[in-house]
């Protein structure tokens with residue numbers, strides 16, 4: 001049995017690696033019209049190899065067992081069809097013990113930040129998912145790529161454009177796929193918004209309004225308020241969803257940004273990162289997006305006004321409970337497990353040798369825009385985005 005398992009894993013590993021070599025040679029086009037990207041589930045007319053690939057479950061190792069891993073990703077991995085929670089990487093032995101028991105993770109699949117390189121030798125793990133503070137994404141994505149495993153990195157991809165490029169280079173060099181944890185590309189209300197906007201169902205979009213904000217607890221020693229670990233304030237953490245929402249509503253990237261910082265009401269708390277930021281993005285068709293993110297208010301909305309109607313998601317960026325309406329009435333779309341769909345889709349892309357709809361290049365594009373927004377804030381001038 002042991003021998004059989006070894007052969008199975010070796011073959012499986014070669015199979016998955018073979019796929020990634022083929023993918024590594026392919027240039028990524030940036031899929032704005034995300035609807036045409038990699039699909040999950042059995043398809044009619046799929047080849048035998050595709051069907052057989054679809055029957056395998058890939059092993060995911062989560063790196064960083066904080067709030068998002070614990071409350072969203074690990075539970076979602078109990079519902080996935082194409083992948084499962086195979087391993088963990090944590091610097092906290094007590095978390096390792098709890099997770100081992102809760103999710104039945106064998107000792108050989110438990111790593112810490114010093115032993116993460118050894119995942120290279122572990123055939124159970126096919127994908128490494130980086131769920132660490134933003135300022136650590138580049139270092140650990142590069143380490144993960146160098147083990148020869150495929151990588152998912154949480155948003156924002158990194159805290160600088162240079163780091164994003166290094167991450168993409170490392171994944172290309174190691175022939176592995178890189179995807180960003182943009183869960184909303186797999187969420188049906190947001191997919192409807194892409195359709196309404198990009199297919200001009202109500203005519204051309206003129207105006208977008210987006211806000212994503214929450215009140216950060218004051219007594220929490222939080223990396224989100226540390227410039228080095230977070231890269232910035234609510235813009236990096238939440239505003240990225242407004243940037244994404246505007247881009248996929250229109251199917252275009254912004255050409256210029258202007259910014260107004262909001263009032264600072266808690267200077268002690270926000271001595272390194274912004275408390276509130278308001279920015280406007282201009283798009284090639286003349287459409288404008290007014291956006292806002294704050295760590296001192298509530299906000300959770302994506303709205304678009306087009307020539308012949310409007311639509312709105314509110315709440316918009318939550319893990320569940322998203323509600324949508326158009327100028328014709330409620331959208332009546334069911335909520336889904338976004339993270340399960342996102343991870344299943346990436347596993348399917350690996351198994352079926354397809355490109356992810358949320359590649360590193362999209363993460364890089366967004367970090368360039370975030371940096372342009374900060375530049376506009378610093379200079380007080382309009383900043384062009386090329």
Ligand code: NAD
Nearest residue numbers: 064065066067068069131132133134154155156181183223
């Ligand atoms: P968190 O603070 O709850 O967890 C961070 C984890 O990193 C902890 O396990 C902590 O122990 C570990 N860590 C390792 N080194 C650390 C260091 N030097 N300082 C601080 N923590 C360190 O954070 P989170 O909310 O889980 O966020 C983690 C990542 O996930 C971030 O990049 C965040 O943007 C992203 N995230 C994404 C979503 C989403 O909807 N896609 C939601 C929440 C968080």
